[in-house]
Amino acid sequence: MDFRLTEDQRALRKGVRELLARLFDREALRAAVDSGRLDRELWRELGAAGFFALRLPEEEGGVGLGLPEAVLVFEEAGRVLLPGPLVATHVAAGSLRGAAEGEVVVTDASEGLVPWLDEADVVLGDAEGAVPLRSVDPLTPLHRVPGTGGRAHPFRHVERLPTTVLETVLLTAAEQVGSAGRTTETAVAYAREREQFGQVIGGFQAVKHLCAGMLVRTELARAAVRAASVTADPVEIAGAKLLADEAATGNARDCLQVFGGMGFTWEADVHLHLKRAWVRAELRLPAARAEEVVAARL
Known part of the structure; x- marks a missing residue:
């Protein structure tokens, strides 16, 4: 099985990266942090670009692509910390009118923790009695459904999901x-320009090791996610999520170390990646359950 990207897939990735650079640059990121609100105009522009309708058939107004292509698109969204319940709206685009066009915001309450509940037009699952929960990520407001503890994840029998x-x-x-x-990328770029003791810090072995470890985590997780998008095997998906969570949280922490004291300031964006990674890790199949799923298969 060949997991290398096709020419069309590379073009898709390039196009999405350019689109997000135009729609959601660093200035827009910081504006989103300051406002704490979902940008409806941005949501509609994403809909117009086919972000949510990516996997709908062309005869239904979609782009007609598959899960492997969706993985590439959402990887680009993760790069820029695009806010909002993107995954829930994308998955619901085929069944909820207006979701594909970005006119409707959809969130999911089936797992105890509910992101962007106040901004959502449609809530999948039961969010009755949900109470606000202080979120570590300023770009992901959360509610918790009472009685779930935020961990009502239905993943015991993953093959039946x-x-x-x-x-x-x-x-x-x-x-x-x-x-x-x-x-x-951020850690490597900083290590190439920041000087200490008369040389760039990227020349120090400890920093080299940190950056190399980050690259290994990223590529391992990327390969697992792309492979799972082709096989659609439930256990491979669980393993991919486990590796991806480790890569996102571990790399953000190591990036902070490369930046040193500067990385811990509010002005740096590194902390935003770490906080979002923490939240994503809890929203969908947390590590303990992913490990149980993989271990059961083994």
């Missing part, structure tokens, strides 16, 4: 991979 649930897990993993890749 609906396809949409498994796709949600995999696309969340793709976002994590995008974040891991971005923090790797």
Whole structure:
């Protein structure tokens, strides 16, 4: 089985990266952090670009692509920390009117923790009585459904889960991979320009090892996510999510180390990647359950 990207897939990735650079640059990221609100105009522009309708058939107004292409798109979204319940809206685009066009914001309350509940037009699952929960990520407001503790994850028998649930897990993993890749690039770029003791810090062995470890985590998780998008095997999806969570959180922490004291300031974006990675890791198939799923197969 060949997992290398086709020419069309590379063109898709390049096009999405250019689109997001135009729609959601660093200035827009910081504006989103300051406002704490979902940008509806941005949401509609994503819809117009086919972000949510990517996998709908062309005769239904979609782009007609598959899960492997969706993984590439969500990896790019993760790179720039694009906010909002992107995965839930994308997965619901085929069944909810207005979701594909970005006119409707969809969130998911089936797992105890509910992101962007106040901004959502449609809530999948039961969010009755949900109470606000202080989120570590300023770009992901959260509510908790009472009695769940935020951990009502239906993953005990992963093979029995609906396809949409498994796709949600995999696309969340793709976002994590995008974040891991971005923090790797950020750490390497900083290590090449920051000088200490008369030389760039990238020349120090300890920094080299940190950056190399970040690259290994990213590429391992990326390969697992892309392979799972082709096989659609539930256990491979669980393993991919586990690796992607480790890459996103581990790389953000190591990026902070490369930046040193500067990395811990509010002005640096590294902390935003770490906080988003923490939240994503809990929203979809947390590590303990992913490990149980993989161990059961083994």
